[in-house]
Amino acid sequence: MTDAERQWVSAAKDGDVEAFNQLVRMYEGRVYGLAYRMLGDSDSAADVAQDTFISAFKAIKRFREGSFAAWLLRIATNACYDVLRAQKRRRTTSMDQLLAGDDDSPGEQFEDQSLPLDQHMINRELQAAIQAGLATLPEDQRAVLIMCDIQGFAYEEIAAATDTQLGTVKSRLSRARAKLRDYLKSRELLPTAER
Amino acid sequence: MTPISEQQQELLSAALDGQLSAAEQAQLDQQLEHDHGLAVEFAELRSMQALLQELPPVRPPRSFTLDPAIHAPKRSFWLGGWIRWVGVVGAFALMLTVGLQLTNQSGQSMTMAPVADMANPEAANGVSDRMAIENNNTSAEAPPMGSGSGSGPADPSQPTTAEDTMAVLDQTPEPMVGGAAPAMIEGYPTPMAYSSIPISDTAGMARMSAEQATALAGSPLNNPLIDQNNPSSPGTLDLEQPVLKEQTPTAQPVPIAMAESEPSLLLWFSIALVLGVGLASAMVYWLKSFKQP
Structure with missing residues (x-):
């Protein structure tokens, strides 16, 4: 944590909403990104992100030392698990809507809109395939893969965010990578290596 | 090509992230030289990781900052x-x-x-x-x-x-x-x-x-x-x-x-x-x- 981050956390513990909003601005991209990659739906991801920050502000006095980002992502991950469980109970899968060409496709969510149209379409297709491949992974493996390869967290932070041991993180990450590799390879989206 | 064991898979995954010790890295390098299938597997994983890392960041549809009028803590x-x-x-x-x-x-x-x-x-x-x-x-x-x-x-x-x-x-x-x-x-x-x-x-x-x-x-x-x-x-x-x-x-x-x-x-x-x-x-x-x- 940076010094500014520590000060904001300290002030937020004293009830300073504006200081907490500084933390929100710092992490809202990552929290929303995790939720979006986990759920594949922008509305649900926005709800999870908002709930995450509200829950974090209410519980910030319980935050001790360590990575604030990992603590925040732990709240977000648990919120995503709750949404996924609720979706299973309702037998509705937003991923199916995503694959069926719903307007709320992942390509609409990305920032880089300045590419040429053909490159933009290729990227959009690839991103949709990756998002679909992520949806095939078990939830715990999906969360670890998103945090490590997409968001760039260290193993220790992922272990803290998922409340697991370091070895568990390595194991889940290895399996997730192998499964996603197989998925992309089967759709010829992965560059073929020389054999 | 022999199938890759789960232990080797974890070793490759850790190698992607630079999490191996020097001794483990040296041991893996020797295996990659002698096992072509393991090397191909490692190359595919590296390509996939590059794809994931190159994904553009997701843009939040709105700000999630809290409203002080609503979320300000109440008095005891x-x-x-x-x-x-x-x-x-x-x-x-x-x-x-x-x-x-x-x-x-x-x-x-x-x-x-x-x-x-x-x-x-x-x-x-x-x-x-x-x-x-x-x-x-x-x-x-x-x-x-x-x-x-x-x-x-x-x-x-x-x-x-x-x-x-x-x-x-x-x-x-x-x-x-x-x-x-x-x-x-x-x-x-x-x-x-x-x-x-x-x-x-x-x-x-x-x-x-x-x-x-x-x-x-x-x-x-x-x-x-x-x-x-x-x-x-x-x-x-x-x-x-x-x-x-x-x-x-x-x-x-x-x-x-x-x-x-x-x-x-x-x-x-x-x-x-x-x-x-x-x-x-x-x-x-x-x-x-x-x-x-």
Whole structure:
């Protein structure tokens, strides 16, 4: 944590909403990104992100030392698990809507809109395939893969965010990578290596 | 090509992230040189990781900052409740104090002040002085207080304007007439002066309406003690003039004072009640506004 981050956390513990909003601005991209990659739906991801920050502000006095980002992502991950469980109970899968060409496709969510149209379409297709491949992974493996390869967290932070041991993180990450590799390879989206 | 074991898979995954020790990395490099399938697997994983890392960041559809008006922490329940209860208890204590003070003052006034004092505060001092003078003058003539059932003017030769008063009251005052004098001379009321009211007097008081009593006490025109034609009568009395001796100074109908003091007491107590409730309401309003800055 940076010094500014520590000060904001300290002030937020004293009830300073504006200081907490500084933390929100710092992490809202990552929290929303995790939720979006986990759920594949922008509305649900926005709800999870908002709930995450509200829950974090209410519980910030319980935050001790360590990575604030990992603590925040732990709240977000648990919120995503709750949404996924609720979706299973309702037998509705937003991923199916995503694959069926719903307007709320992942390509609409990305920032880089300045590419040429053909490159933009290729990227959009690839991103949709990756998002679909992520949806095939078990939830715990999906969360670890998103945090490590997409968001760039260290193993220790992922272990803290998922409340697991370091070895568990390595194991889940290895399996997730192998499964996603197989998925992309089967759709010829992965560059073929020389054999 | 032999299938890759789970242990080798974890080794490749850790190698992607640079999590291997130097010894482990050296061991893996040797395996990659000799196992082509393992090398292909490693290359595919590296390509996939590059794809994931190159994914553009997701743009949040809106800001998730919290609204301070909604999410600002509320004050502690115990602290708020403590202050609130202190306000309520303080308001009641204020009411009680004011009420008791008024009650005590009113009780002293009833036992001490004659009817004219209660009705006409402007003449109060003059009447008191007059009573003191008369008591000095009549102490030698009048029978001592409590000596039988004699009325104030024991001497029938004295002009008894008190009789007019009694006519209004429809009851002859009893030893109270003479009884109040010593107490007034001593300058401090005694409970005996009030408690010595005969039952017949209280009955007369009951027959007399409060309106009559107020009119009688408040208006000099209705005061039988005042001679309307006499400019030196008590109603128009110059305080420096000597008090008319023929008047009966101590024939003060205490029941009239009681009839008038009770509404006054209620009035003051009501004012205290309203002030107390208003104070409590103001404190509650202040606390609520403090909660929502």
